[in-house]
Amino acid sequence: MLERIFQLREHGTSVRTEILAGITTFLTMSYIIFVNPDILSSTGMDKNAVFVATCLAAALGTLIMALVANWPIGLAPGMGLNAFFAFTVVGGMGYSWQQALGAVFISGVIFVVLTVTGIRSWLIDGIPKSLRAAIAAGIGLFLAIIALGNSGIVVAHPATKVALGDLTAPPALFAILGFFIIAALDALKVRGAILIGIVAVTILSMLTGNSQYHGVFSMPPSLAPTFLQLDILGALHTGFVHVILVLVLVEVFDATGTMIGVATRANLIQEGKQSRLGRALLADSTAIVAGSFLGTSSTTAYIESAAGVQSGGRTGLTALTIAVLFLLALFLAPLAGAVPAYATAPALLYVAGLMLREITSIDWDDITEATPAALAAMAMPFTYSIANGLAFGFISYVVLKAITGRGREIHMATLLVAALFVIKYAFFPE
16 A cells, blocks of 8 residues: 555655654654744743644644655744744734734745646746755755754854854764764665664763653643634735735745755656656645644745655655654654754754755856855855745846846746845845
C-alpha cells in the first residue's frame, strides 16, 4: 500500500529511510510547538489552545503535503509570520487577535486563488536559474545563523552585531559534539546520522543534568478558546489592506523559496521534467486557511525539512510521518519538550553547509546573474528573512539586466515580483 501511494522504489528510498527522515525533520521543527504559543499568547490568546492549534495545523498541512504532493516537506505555523501577527498587527497596530486571524484567513484564500489559477506557478516559472540556486544557498545560510544562535555559539553584540559566544558553556559544547557525530556518521554513509546525533546529544544532556525529563504523557488541552474565533469582517477594515498584502507577499515567497530550496536538494525539481510543485503549493495555501479556523498564525513550509531530506527522505511518507508525530505531540508534549534546542542545532548547521553546494550552479562569469544571486543569498541571514533575500535578488536582477541592455532576458513574472517588492518597501516598509 505504501509503495502504491508514495512510489518508494521509483524515488530510490525505503519505508525505514522515510520514517527516519520524518522523525529527523520533526525533531528539528518541533520547537514551534512551544515557541508559537509563547509568541501568540502575548496577544491575549489562550496559550494552551494555541498549543493544540499549532499541532493540528502542522499535522493537517503536512498530511496534505504527503497525500497530495508526495513531497517530504513539513508544514507548521511560521516563525516570523507569528511575530508579525503578534507584535506588529496586534501589539503595534492595535487590532484584536480575532481580526488578525481574519487577515490570515483572507490572505490564505488569496493564496489558494493564486495557486489554483496557476498565477503562483507562473510567478515561480519566472525565477531565473541563478536565483533558484541562490534561494537554496541562502536558506542554508539562514539555517546556519539559526543553529549557531540556538546553540549559543554566536550571540548578539551591541558593537559588532554578532560575536562568539561562550564555547565552554554546555549548549555550545553539546552542539559541537553533535555536529561532529552527525558529520562523521554521514561521511561513513550511516543512515539516520542526523537523527542519531540529535538523540545522542539529548540523552547526554539528560544524563549530565543539563536538560530535564518531564515525563511522557499528558492529555491535550481544549481548543475551544481559539477555534472559529476569527473576525473576517473586522479584517476587511481598510487598514488591513497593508497587513494582508504583507502576509501574502511573505507567504508566497517564504513558502515558495523554502519549497524550491528543499525540493532542489532532494532532486525533485529537474529541468525539462514535470514536478509536483503545483500540488505542494496547494498544500501550504490550504493549510493557511485551516490554521486560521483552528486559531494560529500562517502555516508555511519549513526550512528544517532539509534535515529530513539529507537523511534520505524523498516522498510523502516522510511528510506523513511528520504529520503523525505532530498529532502524537498532542499527547506527548512533555516528551517532545525534552529535546533541547542545542540538540537540533548541529543538525541544522550540518545541513546548512550541504545546501551551500547549490551556489556552484550559478554562472559566476555573468555579473548580471551572479550579483543578484549573491545578494539574495547574503540578505537572508543578515536580515533574518527569506522574503527580504528574495526581494534583494529580484530587484537587483531586474535593475542590472535593464541598465546593461539585456532587458529582453527579464521574464514578465520576474519584473512583476520586483515591482511588488519595490512597492512593499516604498509604502509598507515595516
